Amino acid sequence: MRSIIVLLLLNLLTDCSVSFTAKVPPGPVVAHVGSTVILPCWISPAQNAEALEIRWYRHEDFRYTVLYFQHGKIQDEQEETFRNRSSLTPRSDLSGGLKGGDVSLQLEKIIIQDEALFHCYVNGDSDYSSAELELKVTAPGSAPVLFPRPLDDGRLNVSCSSSGWYPEPNITWTSDQRKTLRPAAVSLHRAADGLFSVHSWTTVSPSDAQLVSCSVSTTTGESKEGKVDIQGFISSDSSDLWKPLFLTLLICALLGLAGLILYKYRNILTGKKAAGPDGENLPVQERKGYIEVQMSDNAYENASVPVDMNIEDLRKHAEQITIDRENISPDLTVSGDCKSVRDSPKYHHTAEEFPYQLCAFGAQQFTSGRHYWELELALPPNPPKLSWLIGVVKHKHFSGKDRSALTPSRGFWFLCSDGENGFNTNTDPPITLSISPRPERLGVLLDYDEGLLEFYNVKERKHLLSMHTRFSGSIVPLFNPGVGDKSPLKIVDCPVEEDSPAELTVPSQSNCSAENITEA
Structure with missing residues (x-):
């Protein structure tokens, strides 16, 4: 034992x-x-x-x-x-x-x-x-976004931008014959979170290529590619097409000038007082702005992803934006001051797709100039909103129940946060973005004359996205608070420079329509 x-x-x-x-x-x-x-x-x-x-x-x-x-x-x-x-x-x-x-x-x-x-x-x-x-x-970044611009010598300057990469990415340009194109410049920017943004551009002759490709890749094997058809761009923006249009505009301008001189001369001879600046005493055919040159909304659509910007400079163009109560989805709830909007408690959304029909619109209309506004997307102690859609839309283009109806050709331009599905635009083709961190306050800049719509993460002082297009008619802000978030979508008033010159805009007739808008 x-x-x-x-x-x-x-x-x-x-x-x-x-x-x-x-x-x-x-x-x-x-x-x-x-x-x-x-x-x-x-x-x-x-x-x-x-x-x-x-x-x-x-x-x-x-x-x-x-x-x-x-x-x-x-x-x-x-x-x-x-x-x-x-x-x-x-x-x-x-x-x-x-x-x-x-x-x-x-x-x-x-x-x-x-x-x-x-x-x-x-x-x-x-x-x-x-x-x-x-x-x-x-970190696999966003799909490269390419944007071509014509040069005076007949070539095209094609830019390529992408963000959200790690480790440091490389960029490669090729043509449709898989011929390597030499970039004119490559710039890298590393954000506070350690992720890289890359921007590059190259020049190409339409006779050398039809498709231009930009590939962004890392040494770990991540790779994404973007392409643009430069022949299609040239055909739609050819100088040959602009020549008859230019001559037509020149003739119209000369005839208009001659008519204005004759009209004013007639007033002097007859002793009549000239009409006021708004042209209220003029015949309809002679009113200011009656003859307009309409540009195609979808002549070209693209987006780019730049880097940091100075928020203070943007706020020099700040507007006092309110929500138009008369043009709003019945399934939305608007605050008394027309500054906040959210989904109604009675609204039940069961579909997996983003609720595109829950749209509200700004009471302010813009037909020129630069305009900036900010929206709060996180009201403490709640986390940042996961569901929202923010941008601009043509005035009175307020119909549409799904994504197919909210296109640039129908007067919509926006950035959408679709919860866990990430961020996307409604450009053609749509672009999925990698945006980190999630914005708590979003800034929107509309440059009507330059055909530019830009989005900013105000807290991080980051330039998130630029959309290039051609605007015509009156443009109003577009808001959609999505569903399911505890925080509403809230418009924030920004400080306006006291010495900024005033520019008259046309507010819509609503319970919260604004007076004259100041614009720097």
Whole structure:
């Protein structure tokens, strides 16, 4: 009996003193920003690790502890950035977890700063071992956006922009014959979150290519490509087409000038008083603005993603925007001051598609100049809104129940945040954007004369998106608060420069229509 007990004790001591080795897979582990990743590590030969000391750390220093396990539980000793993001998780369903010697680390909500060399350290009573594992972080940016502009020598200047990349991306230009084009310039910008934006441009002759392609890629294998048909652009913007239009406009201008001189001369001869500036005493055919040159709304549509801007300069063009109560979806609720709008409590949205029909419109109309306004998308303690649509629309183009009806050709231009589906535009083709962080306050700049609509993350002082088009007629702000968010969509009044000259706009007739609008 004693011999049996002694033999058992010897076996137990032998088991406790068995040496082990920490093992990790070869090569680095790659993870996307925002994802969850498992860094595999196990001990060999397999044995129960519940009684062992397990420490994951970085930079070859215990002080940079990611996770510390001892006495059967995780200890409160770790880098603050990994708190509530790290845990011990089996690398597979067959590993057996801690009891099978699996000491793998799981990291959630990966950020760029997580990229490092991780150390897996395991310590027992009589032995210890460690292994190194590299974590590489990647971020596939947005699809490249190309925008061509004609040059005086007949060539085209084609720009390419993309954002949200990591590591630092490379940009490659090619033609439809897969011939490599040399970029005239490439610029990179790194934001505070570590993500890169890239902008480049090249010049190309229409005789050398029909399609121009811009590819953005990283050394980790991420790649996205954008293309533009420059022949189609040339055909729609050819100087040959502009020549007869220019001659027609010149003739009309000369005839109009001659008629104005004769009219004023007639007033002098007859002693009649000339009509007021608004032309209220003039015949309809002679009123100011009666003859207009209409440009095609969808002659060209594109978007680009630049970088930072000066918000103070933008606010020099600030407008006092309100919501038009007379033209609003019945499923929306508007505040008494016509500054806030949200989905009605009685509205139930069951479809998976964004509720495009929940549109509200600004009471202010713009026919020229630069105009800027801001919208609050996060009212503390609520998080930023996930669902919204913000932009501009032609006055009285207020119908449309789905995405197919809200197009630039029908007078709509906007940026949409479709919850977990991300950000997109209604350009042709649509563009999906990678915008981080999610805007808490959005700035909108309308430059009517330049055909430009721009969006800004005011808090981060970031220029998010530029949309290029051609406006005609009256343009009004467009708002859609989406559904399901706790916060409403709120228009914020910006400070206006006291010495800004005033420009008259035409407000719509509504309960919250504005008086004259000042514009810098």
